[in-house]
Amino acid sequence: MLNKELIQSDHYCGENAQKLEFEKIFSKGWFFAAMESDFPENNSYVTLDIFSYPVVIQNFKNDLRAFQNICPHRFNKIQTKARGTGIFMCNYHNWSFDKEGKPKTIPQKASFDTESEEFKCLKVKSLRLEKVGKFIFVSLNDEVEPIEKHLGSFYDKLIEISNALDFNFYFNDDLQNINWKIIVENVVEAYHCPAIHQNTLYGMGFCRIPETNNEYENGHSVADYPKEENAVPDNKILKYLENIEFKHNTFRHYFIFPNLLISSTQGTSIYIGNILPATSEKSILRKRFYSPKFADNFEPRKAVHTSFLEMAKTSINQILEEDKDVLEQIQKNIPFINDTYFIGNQEIRIAHFHKKYLETIK
Ligand code: FES
Ligand SMILES: [Fe+2]
Structure with a gap:
C-alpha cells in the first residue's frame, strides 16, 4: 500500500509555490x-x-x-x-x-x-x-536527464499511441482559474464520474466498475476504466469504428508527469491535454482531439466519420466543462484550508502524482 504522503494546500496558491515549481519542476525536467x-x-x-x-x-x-x-x-x-x-x-x-x-x-x-x-x-x-x-x-x-529515462516504460506507450493517431480535428486553448495540479488530480481518478459525468462518461457505460491495468512509473500513470457490458446498447451507426487499430473496450487514461494528459474512449477518439501553468491560480488547458487510424487502409464514409468526430468534440468538451466548474470552486476554497486531501483507494493515482511532486520539489 502506497504511503499517502500528500501535497499541503499552500502549494496550490501564492507566489512561493509558483517560484518553487518553476525552479524545481518546469526548469529542470522535461x-x-x-x-x-x-x-x-x-x-x-x-x-x-x-x-x-x-x-x-x-x-x-x-x-x-x-x-x-x-x-x-x-x-x-x-x-x-x-x-x-x-x-x-x-x-x-x-x-x-x-x-x-x-x-x-x-x-x-x-x-x-x-x-x-x-x-x-x-x-x-x-x-x-x-x-x-x-x-x-x-x-x-x-x-x-535523457527523455528515455524520464519516461521509462511510458516511452513505448507514447509510441503506441502515436501509431494510433490519425489527424488532429480540434485545437483550443482554455484559460481556467485552476492550479495545474488540481487539473491533473481530477483526471487521474474516475471516482467523480458517477456524480458529475452522469449524463456523459457514466451515461456511456464507463466508471461503473473498478479501474484495472494500473501502471505507475516515475510519476506517470495509466489506468483502464472498463465499460460495463450491456450498460448501453451498441450504436449500430458506429459499426465502422470496429476497424480502428487501437482497440480497447475501456476509457483509458494516461498521465505523463508533469503536464500531459491522454485519454482514449475505446480508441474511437483520442484527447490530448496539455496543461500550461500560468500562475499558481490559473492554467491554460490546451486541448487537441485526434481521429484514430483505421487498419488495412479501411476508409470510413466521410460524412458518417465527420459527424462522429463532431459528436466526439461536443462530448469531450462537455466533460471538460463539467470538470472545470467543480475545479474552479476547489481553487477558490483552497486558500482557506491548511491541510491535505483525504483520499480513498479509487484516488490512489493522486497519491502517486503527489509522491513524485514532493520528491521533485525537495
Ligand atoms: S527586432 Fe525584435 S525587438 Fe527589435
Ligand atoms: Fe472528469
Whole structure:
C-alpha cells in the first residue's frame, strides 16, 4: 500500500509555490510542449508559456527547433499566436533568425556594429527538444536527464499511441482559474464520474466498475476504466469504428508527469491535454482531439466519420466543462484550508502524482 504522503494546500496558491515549481519542476525536467501535427509545413510554429516563460517551437524545413520566445534585439516576443505559420521573425523591427537562433536578416544592418563581440554572441536562446513518436517534449535545462529515462516504460506507450493517431480535428486553448495540479488530480481518478459525468462518461457505460491495468512509473500513470457490458446498447451507426487499430473496450487514461494528459474512449477518439501553468491560480488547458487510424487502409464514409468526430468534440468538451466548474470552486476554497486531501483507494493515482511532486520539489 502506497504511503499517502500528500501535497499541503499552500502549494496550490501564492507566489512561493509558483517560484518553487518553476525552479524545481518546469526548469529542470522535461515538459510536454507540442504534437508533430502542429507542424504541417515549413515555418509552422507553436508557442506556449510556462509560468510566463515564453517558448516557441518552429519548423525549419522539417527540422523542429525550440527557443525561448524572446528576440535578442530589444526583447519583444517573436511568435505571438498559439499556433500558425510564419517565418521566424520578430515584428518589432523585423529581425529574422535562422535555426540556430542567429540573426539572419536585419533591416539597415549597417547601423549596427556587427564586428563587436556583443553582436557575435547575439542569438535567440535555444532549448532542448525531443520527439517521442508524435509527442514533442522541451526542457529549459541543457543538462536535463535523457527523455528515455524520464519516461521509462511510458516511452513505448507514447509510441503506441502515436501509431494510433490519425489527424488532429480540434485545437483550443482554455484559460481556467485552476492550479495545474488540481487539473491533473481530477483526471487521474474516475471516482467523480458517477456524480458529475452522469449524463456523459457514466451515461456511456464507463466508471461503473473498478479501474484495472494500473501502471505507475516515475510519476506517470495509466489506468483502464472498463465499460460495463450491456450498460448501453451498441450504436449500430458506429459499426465502422470496429476497424480502428487501437482497440480497447475501456476509457483509458494516461498521465505523463508533469503536464500531459491522454485519454482514449475505446480508441474511437483520442484527447490530448496539455496543461500550461500560468500562475499558481490559473492554467491554460490546451486541448487537441485526434481521429484514430483505421487498419488495412479501411476508409470510413466521410460524412458518417465527420459527424462522429463532431459528436466526439461536443462530448469531450462537455466533460471538460463539467470538470472545470467543480475545479474552479476547489481553487477558490483552497486558500482557506491548511491541510491535505483525504483520499480513498479509487484516488490512489493522486497519491502517486503527489509522491513524485514532493520528491521533485525537495
Ligand atoms: S525587438 Fe525584435 S527586432 Fe527589435
Ligand atoms: Fe472528469
